[in-house]
Amino acid sequence: MNRILHTLLALMSHWRRKPLQLVALLGGLMIATALWSGVQALNAQAKTNYDNAARLLGGDAVPSIALESGGRFDERAFAQLRRAGWKVSPILEGRIHINETSLRILGIEPLTLPPAAGISAGGGLGPAVFEGFMRPPWRALASAETIELLGEDTGTLPPLTASEGIAPRMLIMDIGAAQAVLDASGQISRLLLDPAAAQPGTPLAQAAALPLTITENEAQGDLNRLTQSFHLNLTAFGMLAFLVGLFIVYSAIALAFEQRLPMMRTLRALGISARMLTAVMLAELVTLALLAGVVGVVGGYLIASALMPNVAASLDGLYGADVAGTLSLEPEWWLMGIAISVIGAVGAAGYSLLKAYRMPPLASARRYAWREAQKVWLSLQGGIAVVLLALAAILMLTADGLIAGFASLAALLVGSALMLPPALAVILSAGQGMARRPLSQWFWADSQQQLSGLSIALMALLLALGANIGVGTMVEGFRDTFNDWLDQRLVSEVYFDARTDDEAAQIEAWLANRDDVNAVLPTLKTEVRMGGLPVIVTGFRVHESYRNSWPMIDIAPDAFDRVAAGDAAFVSEQLANRLDLSLDDPIEIGSWPLIVAGIYPDYGNPKGHISVEIGAMRAKLPDAERGDYGLRVAPKDTGALILAMRDTFGMDDSALIDQSALKSYSKGVFESTFAVTAALNVLTMAVAGFALFMSLLTLAEMRLPQLAPLWAAGVTRRGLAGMELLKTLGMALLTAILAIPLGLAVAWCLVAVVNVQAFGWRLPFHLFPMQWVQLIGLALLTAALAAAWPIWSLRRMPPVRLVRVFTDER
């Protein structure tokens, strides 16, 4: 025991002398743990929310019974089925708008709700939450943030009670209350079937008077599939950050190992066995890793908390998935984070530990030939890089499926990162060949030697920049396209939604008498399933407004006339991709045969979309519901028309909206959609910056023997510092320039491969050179910040420390 303790103390004394290495080791571990566990927390939180949502919807475990044709039905079916022995519970769902907030209403019947349909209203709820839940004036449960969002004036809603675990913008209430709020007296959306109860003898068709059918709910599946790419993205980022962190750890440990070699030999000579020495080193490492793990997990929690609102906004914008903006984590998550820190540290130290175990007590006289080692290392790395890049290219051209798309992206990124040091080595030796003056010769030669020490940091920088350029190019391209598309797609100046058919008829009659309204464009809507996918069918009036402006990817001649005739349809790009449709292909909506006459982009819509002529749709799909109306008005008359409609029909902002408001709303959704990418970009740059900083710090210590002879030969410390800064900036610049082609390749892969696989639509590929300039600037700034302290301390280094290089024993 005593021996172990003293060995440990001797080994640990190293850190007191080299605190920077300790900082690098702990810092790397903390970053790795923090980012990894932070991303895990984000994913876990989102998943919990999906699961809650899915469970609320009657998710995977609870089948539901609904009308074959969709839509609400008579609540009497509930008692009929119960009396026939079917253990069902009614659900009424819907949306309302209050204070410009769209709210999802979930009406439940608590007494019959199957246990498997758990709603996370439980937890630490006091019984008081349910006071009055099942009788007028009722009570609605919502998350605290939803209640805050709604404010004081909640209109006709029942009194609100805060409850944990409910998705944002969702209200859970008794089905009786929901019928009142949704104006759906006597109606239910569907029935949950208790999966634990036995199926009764009476068949469904006989038990109920309505054409009902049992469906396994696919909402969760849809959401999972749709959000998969997003989470894969996050996970990939987490893995990348984790690896960078571990690289930092690896280099810190390897350095400490080298520097502790004499001490370890002495310890061995003093009678410590190799096994004991290795064990003590492992114990030391685990102690440090636990320490870093705890701090890292706290950091991960903070990162995740900070990012959660962005992630929630992105998920909402991309998929309409309701995810809470706050974080709640299980104890397992914390333990997992700490465990990952320990596992990561031991993994990163494995080679050093093995070397310690195998080390002979006597030093061999062999000199370390770094130049040959570097050559071997560079060519090996270059070889792997070439293989990976080739793999990336093959995958990119043949990718089928999201995983292949991401694999291609991963191969591209890792391959490029590995390719960086060999590429830099070639550039540097070319530079050296051209250099004539002694200091510039030294500059190039020394850069080359530094390469091995800096390569990991530079690789991190390359990845961060490449990802930044790639994602930036995609987002910018998306933004441009989306804005153009919005301009073309939103043809009408005013949109409104009538509350009832009567009101719709009244408004139509009223509009017909107004001179300022040039056209009234009604729509019909219904949802069907095609090839297992939810598809929205919209009926529209074939009007000049559409003919002139509807952006199409592909369109047949006379397409609008054929659609007007009722035997052709336009389909959205994502639906065309999923069902493998092209022009003139036949499709069927129910028993209505149609020909594809055009394919149009429908960005961001997780559901498929088909547009048909409204009159034909009314005839063929009589169950379709009335949709929004569009009004063509001269822009100058828009304000007056809206005011008049508001006064005449008492319409509020949710029912009556002008084009510009709709555009700014859509653009807002777009911005929040990519909110998290911006945050992740900043983080990747920060990690790269930290890696660079730590590398430069450790190098600064090791590099004194290289700098001291120059200084002795008459180069001032200031001159040396200047050259060191120039070298760091030069490396960063070279890396940034090399990152541009990587970024473009990443962007292309995202736009043309991953996006098509994930969302079903392809984006045009635009270049944004100003973005590159900005990023190069950012890279230089990162490098300058990372280099600032090591270089400043070199400038201020007391001469005696430089002199000591020549006199100290190594």
Add this chain to the structure above:
Amino acid sequence: MLAIRDLTKSYDTLQGPLNVLRGVDLDVEAGASLSLMGESGSGKSTLLHLVAGLDAADAGTIMLGNMDITALDDAGRAKLRRSRIGLVFQQFNLIPSLSVAANMAFQAQLAGRLDTAWQDELVDRLGLGDLLTRYPEQLSGGQQQRVAIGRTFAVRPDLILADEPTGNLDEESGDAVMHLALELVARTGCTFMMVTHSARLAAMLDRQVTLVQGRLA
């Protein structure tokens, strides 16, 4: 040539200020060679470093010709090292990232007085012809010190300062290095000052001085 008057230097240590040099007076004529001896901590290396302009003195003057080294600022001392002084240390003399040839020429190029004929002669005399394309870590200790000496003489300095130049070498290769160095001192007529522990090596030089507790004995 070199005139040192009342030179003092102390370092701050955890145990308080350590007075390394306590008023040293020393004169060395041009072209002479001198050995500095003394026990560990006697201040002999510090004296050498101050003369070399590697560090600043607390008080006193060091006149090299008619230039007062102690009055120079950092940049001035760097220029001094570059152009007038040659330094050879026990180890880490060479720049690891440069080849032998580049190392040899480095300081002369810095000082702006590269003389290729003289460079060739030095390579010849020091027997480095086969090693020019190699790198420092590929050389033996003796070879490294020969390159260091070559680099130093390439500048044709007024004063060459050596701090235990053979301290890391075995006796045979140490002696070989010493002989080569002394031949070059004779060939160039420069002044040579060397710190050493070894009375045998010291005896090879014109004059021997011993430091005891920061003063000349």
Add this chain to the structure above:
Amino acid sequence: MSVERTTHPRTNIRGLDKSCAALRPMLMRYVHAVGALAGAAFLVLLLFLFPAAAQQQGFAGLGGEADGYARVTPNKDITFPKDHGAHPAYRIEWWYVTANLIDEAGNPLGVQFTLFRQAATPDTTGEEWARTQYWMGHTALTTADSHLHGESLARGGTGQAGVTATPFEAWIDDWIIASKNEDFAPLRLAASGKGFSYDLTLATDAPMVLQGEGGYSRKSDRGQASYYVSQPFFEVAGTVTIDGTSYKVTGGAWMDREWSSQPLAADQTGWDWFSLHLGTGEKVMLFRLRSTERAPYFAGNWISPDGTSQAIPADAINAEPLGISTVAGRSIPTSWRLTVEGHDLDVTVGALNPQSWNETLFPYWEGPITVAGSHEGVGYLEMTGYPGDR
């Protein structure tokens, strides 16, 4: 004719622990175990079906104040078929059937069917989902080595559960007891649960037996009472199915009807209730009502084969536990010595299956018993309010 009439406190909405403090951990365990809404449902039930429970008044809220509800008063006419139906102005009501049966091989078994009604508010005007009448159904089947049971909850106003007087029908889901023709009897009794079902015919020509003073049944010396009538003379034939195997069964059944607004005193925490079918054709109902503050309250009725019902004086009854079984982590007396002075009854009763535990929202013991001693026979025993460790 009868000297004293008492109620049997089968007032069940079952055996609750005596205080809120003991109740809450159990509820929270439920919330956590079943998760979320299932837990929420239980909370809802607890708080609205049994609001008084939270105020520490007796068990299952049966000892709460009855403000706003119709009050139980003596000398009220109870008439049939009207009073087979529901009485929504009263807070609580039940239709309760227990049957002692044997299969063709002579193996004894028991069947239980219960429908409870509870008003959450005195307001009976609510329609559909707003109606504040709630229903709870229990069904069980007990053999010597198994006890199977089921539970279902419903709210009034939807048709999922309810009772009509003419023709008589009481149901929740597909669990039902209903007249087979215009007359009250014969009745069809059918229900199911996990692993079992039964479909029985209950026949009798006997009129309903009024308990207490013409159906007014006291439950304490302090005014708590209920309306209480029984039909203990049913003859039963039908089928039971256990794990897919059907058995033809015959035997006798006992039906209780009771409604009240405040049937128990606040300090009364649980009861032991016996219904006995004696070999002589006589029927006996006895109960012991346990109190935290007073001596147990005894009551009972002696019913002749011709249907004459006579209240038994409290001091003539003794019920003494003989053997304790551990059931669901609780200590429960599953065999007893019962004596009734004046009728020369001195018997021991024992459970057919000591593990006749209904693990329902409010768990309790209910199962068939055999009678031996001065009289032979069978019967049913119900025990509530025995605290568990959990």
